[in-house]
Amino acid sequence: MTGLRTGLFALIALAGVILAAGTTRAQTPELRGTGDLGIVIERASGSLLVIDTSQRRTIARVEGLGDLSHASAVFSPDARFAYVFGRDGGLTKVDLLTASIAQRIVQAGNSIGGAISDDGNLVAVANYEPGGIKVFDAKSLAEVADIPAAWHGGRSKTIGLEDAPGRRFLFSLWDAGETWIADFSGPGEPQVTKFSGIGKQPYDALITGDGRYYVAGLFGEDGLTVLDLWKTPLEPRRFMRGYGRGETQLPVYKMPHLESWAVAGDCLVLPAVGRHEVLWVDMRSFEEVGRTAVHGQPVFAVARPDGRQVWVNFAHPHNDTIQVVDSPTGKIVKELKLGPAVLHMEFTPRGHEVWVSVRDSNLVQVYDARTFEKKADIEANSPSGIFFAARAHKMGL
Amino acid sequence: MPSVARRWVWLAGLAMIGSASSSLALAEPASNPAALERLVRQDCGSCHGMTLKGGLGPDLRASRLAGRSPETLSQIILDGVPGTAMPPWRPLISEADALWIANYLLAETGE
Numbered sequence: 001m002t003g004l005r006t007g008l009f010a011l012i013a014l015a016g017v018i019l020a021a022g023t024t025r026a027q028t029p030e031l032r033g034t035g036d037l038g039i040v041i042e043r044a045s046g047s048l049l050v051i052d053t054s055q056r057r058t059i060a061r062v063e064g065l066g067d068l069s070h071a072s073a074v075f076s077p078d079a080r081f082a083y084v085f086g087r088d089g090g091l092t093k094v095d096l097l098t099a100s101i102a103q104r105i106v107q108a109g110n111s112i113g114g115a116i117s118d119d120g121n122l123v124a125v126a127n128y129e130p131g132g133i134k135v136f137d138a139k140s141l142a143e144v145a146d147i148p149a150a151w152h153g154g155r156s157k158t159i160g161l162e163d164a165p166g167r168r169f170l171f172s173l174w175d176a177g178e179t180w181i182a183d184f185s186g187p188g189e190p191q192v193t194k195f196s197g198i199g200k201q202p203y204d205a206l207i208t209g210d211g212r213y214y215v216a217g218l219f220g221e222d223g224l225t226v227l228d229l230w231k232t233p234l235e236p237r238r239f240m241r242g243y244g245r246g247e248t249q250l251p252v253y254k255m256p257h258l259e260s261w262a263v264a265g266d267c268l269v270l271p272a273v274g275r276h277e278v279l280w281v282d283m284r285s286f287e288e289v290g291r292t293a294v295h296g297q298p299v300f301a302v303a304r305p306d307g308r309q310v311w312v313n314f315a316h317p318h319n320d321t322i323q324v325v326d327s328p329t330g331k332i333v334k335e336l337k338l339g340p341a342v343l344h345m346e347f348t349p350r351g352h353e354v355w356v357s358v359r360d361s362n363l364v365q366v367y368d369a370r371t372f373e374k375k376a377d378i379e380a381n382s383p384s385g386i387f388f389a390a391r392a393h394k395m396g397l
Numbered sequence: 398m399p400s401v402a403r404r405w406v407w408l409a410g411l412a413m414i415g416s417a418s419s420s421l422a423l424a425e426p427a428s429n430p431a432a433l434e435r436l437v438r439q440d441c442g443s444c445h446g447m448t449l450k451g452g453l454g455p456d457l458r459a460s461r462l463a464g465r466s467p468e469t470l471s472q473i474i475l476d477g478v479p480g481t482a483m484p485p486w487r488p489l490i491s492e493a494d495a496l497w498i499a500n501y502l503l504a505e506t507g508e
Contacts, residue, residue, distance in 0.1 A: 069447030251484035254443045316440045
């Protein structure tokens, strides 16, 4: 009797196991979109987190991406894949749905960033070493083009690589002071157009969300250069010349970034280089509208998607702080001390929340972008760049 | 990687043997070695790469710096290199710290 009962229980248990296993095998994975997903770069460990911005949580960690000490990402048009550009020339295609590496190549010795073409078929990378850009098929990561940044001084480091409408990429040459356009719209080899004398040491660039203005910031002189892509013939124009007013430049302990630099209302919001100021420039005339004195050397100023406020973080040794600037008045309306090494900020697409990486606290902090109330702390190992999949549908991001 | 403490003892010894004539070399760093190592990796790393292989700034691995004296390197750290993106660090760190960093760079094998 006892034996029978034991046997029966065993049989039921066994059946349960088989049933459970069968169910698991037969179960389709839960369907989901990727529009509210994103990645957080973990710069010290060559890994990233796939995160869910709606639930404010980490879904998974993906490892094996090489040296991510300077890293950025763009997304495929379906917002499923992130293309991650690492410091070591690594280009890694990460599948957000399966949280795994779909493809990975090391295409150069030292890279700074990249872009994806408007049709989503080409991924381009800007390289320091060897200086130039390389362009890859977005599906296979097979090389499509290699464009060395040759000038009379050898090969220049390239920076500020942006996509422009019509399968074009724009980038600038740090050493040579040039901006090049690589046009992939036709069959065969890309058409390369070069503009020399855009200014000394362009350090980064942005393209406005309408794809019209390519703006390169200059490190070697006070000023910036804009290329209006709607004009014929194309002609780079210097603006904000001499904004330093002849004063000695303060030391810059970290280069500002322009790529997600802000367009707020009718203004471009730009970092002064070597000055603790944010510059407000009229979007059509490129004349100065005003300045905001800030806490340190600005690194990122990211407009909340509605443009009403701009969040600014700073270079070492002022990198524990964020200041929030009101666009209409240029006044600082909030200062947050978040902890050591605030590296990056990313807004949810409609701007209700902002995610902030605080490297030395090993945290990503999530804030309500209106009340400044903290909504969540997400653990991450030395987090740096935060990139949401919604970037897939924005030019220049 | 050797522990920070062990490396510091070793570096201090190196500095004493290598530059006994320089009073600068014998100075204790004002900051602790762990903080300085962090500064090198994270903040110098903004331009030189966290693994010091270079970026906008040059490769700083020991093999590339071979032949340079700690004093030369610490002067570059303190005063920067005009015409380049290398800023002067004098406003933020002491001469002893700069020399510690120079010796650290010369001793690092890189990764």
